[in-house]
Amino acid sequence: MDDKLITRREFLMALGGLTLIGIGSYPFIRPFLPGVAAPLVLSQIPTVSWNGSVKTFVFNIARGNVSLGDSRQFNGYLINDQFPGPTIRVREGDKVRITVNNHLDQPTTLHWHGVNVPSPMDGVPGVSQDPIEPGQSFTYEFIAGPSGTRWYHSHVFEMDQIPNGLFGALIIDPANGREPYPATREVTLMFSTWGYQSNPGLDYGMQTSGGMGQMMMGSGSMMSSSQGLIYLINGAVPSSLQPMTVQPGEKLRLRLINASASESYWLTLDTGNFLITHTDGNPLDNPVPVSDLYIAPAERYDIVVTPPKSGKWFLRSKINGQESVQMPFSTNGSVNAVPSSAPSWSYSNFSGGMGSLPRAAQHFQLTLGGGMMMGSNWTINGASYPNTTPLRVKKGDRVRIEMQNMSMMEHPMHLHGHSFEITSFNGRALSRPLVKDVVNLRPRERCTIDFLANNSGNWFFHCHNLQHMRSGLATVLEYVDYPLPYVDKWM
Incomplete structure (x- = not known):
């Protein structure tokens, strides 16, 4: 889709005649999962209740000058004169009120990524709210959680709007104030990219380096097609950042947020390992030691790092072309260097073998395709949004979505309004399902995600490579008991 106002008129008006994409044959993983007869139970973070506290914020959105920490400057989008926007920090259960005053010459909204807000607060025009027009204001209100x-x-x-400044961190502390994996201190690192060109003649993002042949064989590595982009950490070029000083033995929690419109990062330390404690903000049962971490657009990982050596060291990306992506640290004291010995991070680390999945009340099968040699549009089951078939569910259902990526590029798929569990990956059930809101599928990869339909509304489900989303890789999850507003609005 082009960045212009379009309607969902035929799409929503025809909903009454559309049917579910049923998966009676369960083709992707059924051969690997015999005896699918486990009870209909899904562990789920409970709905968060209001604790009586109200936290109020005012966001003034306007254009303004941005310096990237070197000689480069541009006219970006600022929130309260900040690039990126200010960090919001609240406690789970707080009622959050954020009044957005739009001083731009174009509409905007804000989406609270990973927060299970009410549907009208979700920030997707044409799906859940009207856009905030120039000169208008809108107040978002929701209970912070999880x-x-x-x-x-x-x-x-x-x-x-996003690469040029309309994004920021939202940290929600546990209701009891106790973190499951305490650290000495913490730092939030937001990775983003700047310099996207309109009609660039290439598809920004990560693709298989071996072409179609290696993709079909399931081999080949990933490479970026995003030449010319400037990589930023917390809104500045990494070369302008001063080293963060840490003490020997200190446990440093890094909240990693990939706010890039298209780019993944493959992060590692100069030496040694680190612990992954949270995926998309959700704590793991036990921390996982890894030597490196692949983080796709919109994914978040919390990691705990102890100084791996004396002097200066870096958290850096191993992807060719991303040599500038390096966060500097400095150890204030002597540390014996420890070589890396842990495995790489992967969803497959949690594969439990030939297990079985519980029954689900609703099954959907989604094939991701298009792009590249298939044309400029990206597709779900052969259709591009807004012509994709909506996924219609009932409140209280356990819902299963199976996805297979048949394209040459990766797709980080994000579901609004819900946390889900990755329950199988590449045909193997996960012994410890991962609670997330983004699942990244590289070429030829497939997965299942399960979630409890416990948040009625209209919810966007889309690729978080924003160019792919704008080119059709999206659909809508709709509750049958929820009224369908915005019949003739735009996305």
Whole structure:
């Protein structure tokens, strides 16, 4: 889709005649999962109740000058004169009120990524709310939850507004104030990219380096097609950042947020390992030691790092072309260097073998395709949004979505309004399902995600490579008991 106002008129008006994409044959993983007869039970973070506290914020959104920490400057989007936007920090159970005053010459909204807000507060024009027009204001109100590393960003003209400044961190502390994995201190690192060109003649993002042949064989590595982009950490070029001083033995919690419109990062330390404690803000049962971490757009990981050596060291990306992505640290004291010995992070680390999945009340099968040699549009089951078939569910259902990526590029798929569990990956059930709101699928990869339909509304489900989303890789999850507003609005 182009960045222009379009309607969902035929799409929503025809809903009454549309049917579910049933999966009686369960083709992706059924051969690997015999005896699918487990009870209909899904562990789920409970709905957060209001604790009586109200936290109020005012966001003034306007254009303004941005310096990237070197000689480069540009006219960006600022929230309260900040690039990126200010960090919001609240406690789980707080009622959050954020009044957005739009001083731009174009509409905007804000989406509270990873927070299970009411549907009218979700920030997707044409799906859940009207856009905030120039000169207008809108107040978002929701109960903060679940706790963890969340973030917010625009959901209008996303390839322009987000990279140029309309995003920020949203940290929700646990209701009891006790973190499951305490650290000495913490730092939030937001990775983003700047310099996207309109009609660039290439598809920004990560693709298989071996072409179609290696993709079909399931081999080949990933490479970026995003030449010319400037990589930023917390809104500045990494070369301008001063080293963060840490003490020997100190446990440093890093909240990693990939706010890039298209780019993944493959992060590692110069030496040694680190612990992954949270995925998309949700705590793991036990921390996982890894030597490196692949983080796709919109994913978040909390990691705990102890100084791996004396002197200066870096958290850096291993992807060719991302040599500038390096966060500097400095150890204030002597540390014996420890070589890396842990495995790489992967969803497959949690594969439990030939297990079985519980029954689900609703099954949907989604094939992701298009793009590249298939044309400029990206598709779900052969259709591009807004012509994709909506996923219609009932409140209280356990819902299963199976996805397979048949394209040459990766797709980080994000579901609004719900936390889900990755229950199988590449045909193997996970012994410890991962609670997330983004699942990244590289070429030829497939997965299942399960979630409890416990938040009635209209919810966007889309690729968080924003160029792919704008080119059709999206659909809508709709509750049958929820009224369908915005019959003739735009996305």
